[in-house]
Amino acid sequence: MLTFILRRLGVMALTMVCLTLVVFFLVNLEPNLKKLAISQLDMRSSQEDLESWLEANGYRQNFFVRYGQWLGVMPKQPNVDPATGEAVPRFRYCDEPAEPHYSGILQGEFGCSTKFKVPVAEKLFPALGATGILMFWVMVVMVPVSLLVGVLAGMREGTRTDRSLSVASITTTATPEYVSGVIFTVVFASWLGILNGSAATATSQGINFFNFTLPVMTMAIYGTGYIARMTRASMVEVMTQQYIRTARLKGLSFRQVVMKHALRNALIAPFTVIMLQFPWLLTGVVIVEVMFRYQGFGFTLVEAAGNNDIDLLLGCSLVSVFVVLSTQLISDIGYAFLNPRIRVK
Numbered sequence: 386m387l388t389f390i391l392r393r394l395g396v397m398a399l400t401m402v403c404l405t406l407v408v409f410f411l412v413n414l415e416p417n418l419k420k421l422a423i424s425q426l427d428m429r430s431s432q433e434d435l436e437s438w439l440e441a442n443g444y445r446q447n448f449f450v451r452y453g454q455w456l457g458v459m460p461k462q463p464n465v466d467p468a469t470g471e472a473v474p475r476f477r478y479c480d481e482p483a484e485p486h487y488s489g490i491l492q493g494e495f496g497c498s499t500k501f502k503v504p505v506a507e508k509l510f511p512a513l514g515a516t517g518i519l520m521f522w523v524m525v526v527m528v529p530v531s532l533l534v535g536v537l538a539g540m541r542e543g544t545r546t547d548r549s550l551s552v553a554s555i556t557t558t559a560t561p562e563y564v565s566g567v568i569f570t571v572v573f574a575s576w577l578g579i580l581n582g583s584a585a586t587a588t589s590q591g592i593n594f595f596n597f598t599l600p601v602m603t604m605a606i607y608g609t610g611y612i613a614r615m616t617r618a619s620m621v622e623v624m625t626q627q628y629i630r631t632a633r634l635k636g637l638s639f640r641q642v643v644m645k646h647a648l649r650n651a652l653i654a655p656f657t658v659i660m661l662q663f664p665w666l667l668t669g670v671v672i673v674e675v676m677f678r679y680q681g682f683g684f685t686l687v688e689a690a691g692n693n694d695i696d697l698l699l700g701c702s703l704v705s706v707f708v709v710l711s712t713q714l715i716s717d718i719g720y721a722f723l724n725p726r727i728r729v730k
Contacts, residue, residue, distance in 0.1 A: 390718065397710045401703070408702045409452050412695050418444055421693040425499060442475050455496065455699065457489020478502040490703065496696030500688065505700045508685060513704065515588050516674070516681035519600060520666050527605040528659055531612035532652070538613070539620020539651065540643060551617065557610035562672045566603040573599065585678035600677045604669050608662050615658045620651040660716035664709040 421444075422435040439445050441464050443454075453459035463472040463483045474481040479497035481488070488494040495505035538550040557565075574582030581596040590596075623629065624647055632642045671683035678684070682701065689697040 390714075393714050393717070397714065400710060401706050404706050405699070405703060406452060409455065409699060410448070412698050412702075413444075413448070413451070417693050417695070421499065421695060424693060453489075455489050455696075457487055457491035457494070460485040460487050461489075479504050495700040495703075498689075498694050498697045500692040500694040500697065505696050508697060509682075509700045509704070512680065512682045512685040515679070516670050516683065518592065519597075519604070519670065519674075519679065519681060520663070522597070522601045523604045523608075523666065524659075524662070526601055527608050527612065527662070530605075531609040532616055532655065534609070534613040535616020535655065536620055536643075536648065536651070538617040539624065542621050542624070547617075550613070554610035554613040554617075557606050558614065559610075560607065562603050562607055562669055563676065565606050566599070566673060566676045569599050569602055583678050584674075585680070588680045600673050600679055603673050603676075604666065607669065608665065612655055612658055612662070616651065616655045619654040620647065623647045623651040626650075656719055657716050660712050660719065663712040664705075667705055667708060 418439055419435060422438045423430065426434060426438055436445075443451065443462065443464075446454075450459060454461045461475070461481075462485055463481070464475050472483045474483045476497040476499075481497070493506075495509060497503075498505050498508050501508050534550050534554060538547045538554075541547050570582045573580040579595075580598050582599065584596050584600050587593075587596045629642060629647055632646050633639075637645075667682070669683075670681060671686060673679070674681045674683035675687055682704070685697070686701045688694070689701060
């Protein structure tokens with residue numbers, strides 16, 4: 386198992402390098418650099434002024450040199466004031482030193498946000514914390530409900546209960562977040578007036594039931610149906626196994642058969658699906674957080690992309706890649722522990 390984990394960690398590191406290299410190339414395309422220079426100067430700036438700003442701030446260096454500086458394996462060079470010839474920091478609002486220095490991912494530095502005029506870490510990590518709270522409550526609501534629905538439907542295959550729960554699960558899975566979010570807002574915020582249709586106050590004034598329920602419901606309702614369907618399919622398969630029939634012939638009650646024999650084996654496949662919900666939640670929060678004005682990771686990612694904030698966009702991409710690869714590793718390890726028939730060599 387230890388060898389398997391170490392091997393997977395090595396693959397994760399290599400995958401992160403490859404994916405971040407691709408993202409770094411895409412966000413540093415010429416149109417994005419020109420838009421960045423215009424946003425930092427003026428719409429009426431000449432081509433020479435834009436080129437001078439890009440040159441002065443290091444955006445015209447060799448691509449691999451810049452990537453190495455972002456990783457922290459190559460030193461960043463300060464700017465040179467053309468008037469005095471002295472070295473000056475690239476971004477004064479990030480307190481960068483006016484001398485060559487190593488400042489990258491390996492040193493825990495994510496760069497400077499050209500939109501918010503602060504270090505990327507000061508903007509990224511509070512947003513991650515806010516999204517972490519949202520994702521926690523989504524999982525608290527989504528996982529128990531979906532497992533309960535799936536187990537109940539799988540225990541009574543073909544009955545009216547099974548058909549009703551299956552139709553409800555398919556309906557929720559077929560409804561995207563931007564549709565369910567609008568429906569929930571209209572019903573609970575506009576018509577009934579019991580919930581706040583905007584979660585913008587959640588990050589500034591604190592989270593409560595009224596400003597946090599709609600984002601959680603919108604995200605949880607979509608994943609609930611998918612996990613419930615997978616749980617039902619797994620439960621139906623387990624209930625037809627020979628050891629279940631043997632347990633029933635021994636005189637065990639239906640409840641004992643389900644709880645002691647069927648449930649654990651039926652939860653192996655849903656466990657993998659649940660772990661893979663985390664990457665989906667990262668994409669789901671982009672829609673939900675923008676819709677409800679909740680200032681978390683998804684909202685920050687949209688702000689960075691809309692304003693060509695290269696360092697902030699790279700930081701968000703790095704976090705996304707790390708979360709996806711980490712959840713896949715945890716899923717593989719957990720699957721091996723839950724299923725004793727699997728042997729990792």
